[in-house]
Amino acid sequence: MRSFRFRILEKDKKTKARVGEIATRHGVIKTPAFVPVGTQASIKSLTPDEMKEVGVQLFFVNTYHMYLRPGIEVVEKLGGLHKFMGWDGPIMTDSGGFQVFSLGRSDLTKIIEEGVEFRSHWDGTKHLFTPESSMEWQWRMGGDIHIAFDDCTGYPVTHAVAKKSMERTHRWASRCKAANVKCQMSNVKMGRPYQALYGSIQGSVYEDLRKESAKYISTLDFDGIAIGGVSVGETKKEMVKVLDWVVPILPEEKPRHLLGVGEIDDIFALVEHGIDTFDCVMPTRLARMGKLLGNKEIDITKKIFAEDKKPIHPLCRCYTCTHFSRAYVHHLFHVKELLAYRLATIHNLWFIHRFMDDIRQSIARGTLVALKKKWI
């Protein structure tokens, strides 16, 4: 019995945008949805109550980080991710594949056919990650949606390198699928609910590779498709081209996730291409740097806000904007008070979730194009 279902509710006539619902055993996700990143089982500085209040439907936890600390066993012993962190909504776990790229630049990883040898960024110890182990660990942590372990191709790379990397991702995808089948069988035996798995597409900025990857991953009967290897240094135009190539090949009825993109100006492009969910660290990271989202992004650390009585955004209804002045938030940043990061994160996530509300509504009403004009 699959406690995972995706339904398309409305389609935009002018673009490929669609409104839908992903049903998981921990709740329904209205799509298109922004997925904030909570790498270490925490959206930095927020409590689960605050996450809810701000509109988080689903967020992203990283297997690599959780494996190193506190360790998969600890999470398991504490009853799985949901219980461990006190969040009862849907959770998506990433495979650790991105760390091939992000840590790889500092020589902390070594790719072999078997998987990836990681050097812990905490203490330098060596650890082997394989498609099978990533699947098992994600299964044991008990997230609702898992991502296949892929080889995230860097940028720029030659066609030959990208091809090799993509082919490895494909072999690993098959292994992930096989491992996942075993996990699901265990779930049935143990009376545990079904956990979804998304396959991951690579291929860098090469049309033939991207198309090949989209076709191959689509054949493996994943519950959803993730597009990876994007926002690794290529231009925004190149990223959009990848979507142009890939999305038409993907099965209509499966949810599509784009890995690692989500600046405000990207979101229209994603949604118009029929992307259903996308995760990004940007709103939370920018918040911690004092960059607050709005019609105009402001840097609250600037001196001009030192005595500004106005809220961050005049029309915003978030907790931060309804309770505090720019001057106060500026002060908190200035003295590095922890509350600064929290208030800023609340604002940015509230903002982007309201923005997604608008996007969903405008797709349903057929006014997406108009909304985009208003913003861009």
Place this chain on the structure above:
RNA sequence: GCGGAGAUGCCAGAGAGGCUAAUCGGGCCAGACUGUAAAUCUGGUGCGCCGUGAGGCGCUUCGGGGGUUCAAAUCCCUCUCUCCGCA
């Protein structure tokens, strides 16, 4: 009043004859960040000019004034002001 210490760029604080237009911080300004080794990182921060660039040139700066020296934030004299002890 006596004795002692000190006055350095927006702040704080090094420097004790040439390598100093002046270390390091902070502040300020600018930039970066997209499946988080990120409450992070990078750059700029006297004025003017030349060079695409590396860089170069000139001027004005280390409390005020005056001196010594080829050369002074650094040595000497003096004034002003601050601080600490003792009265």
